[in-house]
Amino acid sequence: MVVHVCIGAPAVVLSVEYSRMTAMVDYGDGVPREVLIGISQDRVKPGSIVIVHAGVIVSEMSIKEVLEQIEFFKSILEGEESSVVRVYEQLLEASKRIRGG
Amino acid sequence: MISKLYLELERELRYNKRVAEAVKNRIHRLFTEYSGREGIERLKIMDFCGTHEWSITYYGLRSLMPRGLELVAGPGCPVCVVPSHYIEEAIKLSFEGVVVYAYGDVYKLRAKRSVKGAFSLSEARSLGSDVRVVQDILSAARDASSHGKPSVFIAVGFETAAPAYAWAILRDHLPENLKLLSLVKLTPPAMFYSLEVSREKPTEPPISGVIAPGHVSTITGAKAWVPVAENYGIPVVVSGFEPLDVLVSILEILRQLVAGRAEVVIEYKRSVSWHGDVKAQSAINRVFEVVDDAWRGIGFLPKSGLRIRDNYRRHDAFAEYGVRELKPGMWEKDMPPGCRCAEVVLGKAYPTHCPLFMKSCTPLKPIGPCMVSIEGTCAIWARYGSREFLDELAGEIGEAG
Numbered sequence: 169m170v171v172h173v174c175i176g177a178p179a180v181v182l183s184v185e186y187s188r189m190t191a192m193v194d195y196g197d198g199v200p201r202e203v204l205i206g207i208s209q210d211r212v213k214p215g216s217i218v219i220v221h222a223g224v225i226v227s228e229m230s231i232k233e234v235l236e237q238i239e240f241f242k243s244i245l246e247g248e249e250s251s252v253v254r255v256y257e258q259l260l261e262a263s264k265r266i267r268g269g
Numbered sequence: 270m271i272s273k274l275y276l277e278l279e280r281e282l283r284y285n286k287r288v289a290e291a292v293k294n295r296i297h298r299l300f301t302e303y304s305g306r307e308g309i310e311r312l313k314i315m316d317f318c319g320t321h322e323w324s325i326t327y328y329g330l331r332s333l334m335p336r337g338l339e340l341v342a343g344p345g346c347p348v349c350v351v352p353s354h355y356i357e358e359a360i361k362l363s364f365e366g367v368v369v370y371a372y373g374d375v376y377k378l379r380a381k382r383s384v385k386g387a388f389s390l391s392e393a394r395s396l397g398s399d400v401r402v403v404q405d406i407l408s409a410a411r412d413a414s415s416h417g418k419p420s421v422f423i424a425v426g427f428e429t430a431a432p433a434y435a436w437a438i439l440r441d442h443l444p445e446n447l448k449l450l451s452l453v454k455l456t457p458p459a460m461f462y463s464l465e466v467s468r469e470k471p472t473e474p475p476i477s478g479v480i481a482p483g484h485v486s487t488i489t490g491a492k493a494w495v496p497v498a499e500n501y502g503i504p505v506v507v508s509g510f511e512p513l514d515v516l517v518s519i520l521e522i523l524r525q526l527v528a529g530r531a532e533v534v535i536e537y538k539r540s541v542s543w544h545g546d547v548k549a550q551s552a553i554n555r556v557f558e559v560v561d562d563a564w565r566g567i568g569f570l571p572k573s574g575l576r577i578r579d580n581y582r583r584h585d586a587f588a589e590y591g592v593r594e595l596k597p598g599m600w601e602k603d604m605p606p607g608c609r610c611a612e613v614v615l616g617k618a619y620p621t622h623c624p625l626f627m628k629s630c631t632p633l634k635p636i637g638p639c640m641v642s643i644e645g646t647c648a649i650w651a652r653y654g655s656r657e658f659l660d661e662l663a664g665e666i667g668e669a670g
Contacts, residue, residue, distance in 0.1 A: 176429075176483075176484045176487075176540070178275060178276075178279070188440055188442070189436050189439075189440045190407075190440075196276075202407060203405070203407070204405075204406070204407060204432075204433050204436050204437065204440075204442070205436070206432030206433055206436060206488070206546070206549050206552075207432070207487075207546040207548060207549050208546060208547070208548040208549075209548075211546075217275055219484065219487065219540055221429050221430070221433075221484055222372075222404065222405050222406075222426065222429070222430050222433060223404060223405020223406060223407055223408070223433060224405070224406075224430070224432055224433035224436070226429055226432065226484055226487045226488060226546075226549075227484070227487040227540040227541070227546075229275065229539050229540060233538050233539045233540070233542075234275070234278060234538075234539045236538045236539075237536070237537070237538035237539045240517075240535075240536065240538060241288075241517060244292075244517055244520055244521060244524070245288070245291060245292070245295075
């Protein structure tokens with residue numbers, strides 16, 4: 169039972185109770201757990217991917233931010249072939265689908 | 270669908286050998302170019318956060334670095350820097366009948382002096398105290414309200430943990446019987462101090478770049494590190510925790526050094542923004558005030574700690590249980606004899622330089638605080654080794670042969 173104080177685990181938000189600033193999240197193991205929302209509540213919605221740290225949501229990840237990061241990778245690798253690009257393309261597709269739907 | 274793609278991205282950042290190879294080659298090329306031009310043989314980059322040190326050591330990233338490029342760990346282990354005094358105070362409370370809630374590593378943390386025969390909360394528990402290990406403040410709140418006994422939560426952590434404590438107070442999650450002992454620390458003052466210290470020894474190269482903490486920066490924003498880049502003229506890269514995140518951050522530091530730049534750049538864009546989370550910052554500010562605080566083995570650093578404001582003193586263990594504050598006049602070196610954790614925390618020494626490391630001080634029976642937490646540099650090196658460790662071993666085998 170040792171907590172990595174600085175590490176954050178990605179989780180999917182299942183439901184949100186804004187009045188208490190809490191949310192139920194799933195870390196991928198199918199077990200719903202209650203956590204505190206540490207960031208602006210408008211960034212946390214059911215379906216959001218969030219980073220949870222010691223029982224508190226410290227960040228929300230958006231497609232746009234992931235794309236920015238991959239852009240950064242591409243710029244730093246200066247065009248060297250990379251399979252990160254493949255993931256980038258998939259994310260881009262997903263983002264298009266979400267916007268379209 | 271989206272979560273699946275995120276998982277795929279995380280996997281790429283962990284296992285993509287081809288990209289790692291490309292980044293590594295580039296690091297080698299840039300280091301050769303920079304060290305040749307500047308006429309230096311050694312260059313130090315500090316990884317501030319304990320979880321970065323974990324990634325670097327666990328994934329063996331030091332073995333991918335060119336010889337002369339050293340990655341040194343900084344003071345980013347919040348458990349390692351809790352002064353012995355407060356552990357002693359918590360043990361005392363536990364013997365007075367207060368239920369003490371602590372994270373797993375705080376539970377094992379050893380004080381310099383024993384209180385009624387207990388050096389740690391775990392020893393206090395074995396002597397009859399009610400000490401309970403929890404993973405977060407909400408669990409402690411739920412448990413405390415179920416029994417109603419006087420209780421205290423040892424609130425350690427950096428800016429990342431602070432919003433949890435602030436929201437727990439602001440949204441009335443804490444039952445009346447549970448008080449917070451806020452030992453929260455702020456990271457920028459410690460980074461300033463370690464960079465200052467790294468310049469004191471002329472025989473050692475100073476820190477030339479910083480891998481800045483990822484999750485602290487989700488709250489503070491990357492802007493918090495601008496004074497570091499400006500005052501010390503060194504690149505600062507806010508990095509994610511996967512091995513490729515760290516490698517790319519090192520590459521960016523070298524790119525800046527070669528180009529003669531010293532800027533704050535975010536590598537961990539999927540989580541960190543420039544301004545951070547303003548709402549979390551404001552919650553922290555409403556509940557806590559900034560104080561000069563003591564760091565274990567180091568001493569007082571100005572404006573480096575958070576204590577609960579008077580408005581919320583009914584939640585404050587210092588006020589409610591009369592826990593004594595450590596004052597600068599009371600400060601004394603609070604490391605166990607022989608332990609070099611204070612130097613390890615500041616990046617001045619490697620764990621292998623400590624006479625106790627893996628001799629009397631081991632993860633199973635830690636003596637110094639750096640061996641206790643999973644984020645402590647000594648605990649990480651003990652579990653996963655390091656190049657210095659291997660070099661030493663190779664040297665000994667060589668001598669023996």
